[in-house]
Amino acid sequence: MTQCDIAAMKATHPVFCTIVPPHVLDKLAQADDPALAGPARRTLEADAAQRTHRRLTTVLGAPPAAPPADAAGDKPHRTLYDAQHRQELPGVKVRGEGDEPGQDATVNRAYAGLGATFDLLLKAFGRRSVDGNGLPLVASVHYGENYGNAFWDGRQMVFGDGDEIFRDFTLPVDVIAHELAHGLTQYTANFTYFGQPGALNESVSDVFGSLVKQYVNDQTAEQADWLIGAGLLAERVTGVALRSMKAPGTAYDDDVLGKDPQPATMADYVRTGRDNGGVHINSGIPNRAFYLLATALGGKAWEGAGQIWYDTLTGGGLQVDASFTDFARATVAAAHARFGDGEEQEALLKAWSQVGVPTG
């Protein structure tokens, strides 16, 4: 038994089981040669997994606000903050649950988007908030100056007003739901935010983001546009959205932004150390599998395909470092448990096979 094994057995503190110094690992991990970058990245990834776990434990131990007395009920508990263009969280409280809409359209959109996400989780899947236990939903808007991004910090959502490329990140409801779905993943499968599990984490957020948009618009799978972030690109950018679940790689092609780098199948899987190992790139593959399943089944996507994805995410059968193949196999098991050997099973196997992810 090595010293690392021993350390890992009593791992109350982070364990660094490598003889390669972190800065060398980091250099290797940044290398463009995947043969060099791969092993270094995997080591850093193991470290990241531990830290993600610690963060989750922290979050579970200390929710952002005490749930109200009726949290076990069927109502969201939303609190909106205005970061006032600074980068300190959460900022100044501007709207609590049940308060009337104010003058700020960004606040109102975020409030409505959180409500829509809460609604879908409850009505379609019987889940009370992202943790299943009425977790209060907290979001800050107007974050930073000229800030073209939105993120989930482990406890709350954060939205910027955009920059020369992106508009206000609260404009598309699927972007709001995408961020909140990172909370859902954190409290369930908790996929490590790197490489394939990281791309699954991203894909799950796109899937639930799109489902919330379809739910709000009362659309069937055929009627949906399957775009993520439609309306987010500034007028001068050539593109329709940030990602397309239907046709990954086709959302934009712009002289400043470049071309949408998402692959649609495993044959075009992108190996990179950037973007946490391409989490926003390779998510195109499971995204398209979901689209293929949902359109094959037809009707409301959250009823069939969405239910299978939800069961997979919450089923407890996946490791935090699950690969695409692990996830695909788990969807097959979840579909079998939920729907038996019906058309769902057949459509699911076909969808994964079309994107080149083995299920056998």
Place this chain on the structure above:
Amino acid sequence: MRIGVRRTGGFAGIERYAEVDTSGRPDASEWQALAEEAVAAGRGTPPIGVPDGFSYQITVDGKTVYCADPRLTEAQSKLISQVLTEGA
């Protein structure tokens, strides 16, 4: 002094890089003080970021440090924003 900022990740996963060469600039000493403060608080390896959060790589005269949203110091946040706005 050459100050480079590489921003990766984010909701869009699109990378940006910009660089400022302070030599000959009238405000070179302000840049230098800000850069030194930002680098002193940086890490030698990339911190694990949050979902969709930006990660940054700051390089000052060949020395590189890392930081990530939402945990930037004021100096890091100011330097990053200045370099990405004014740099080429």
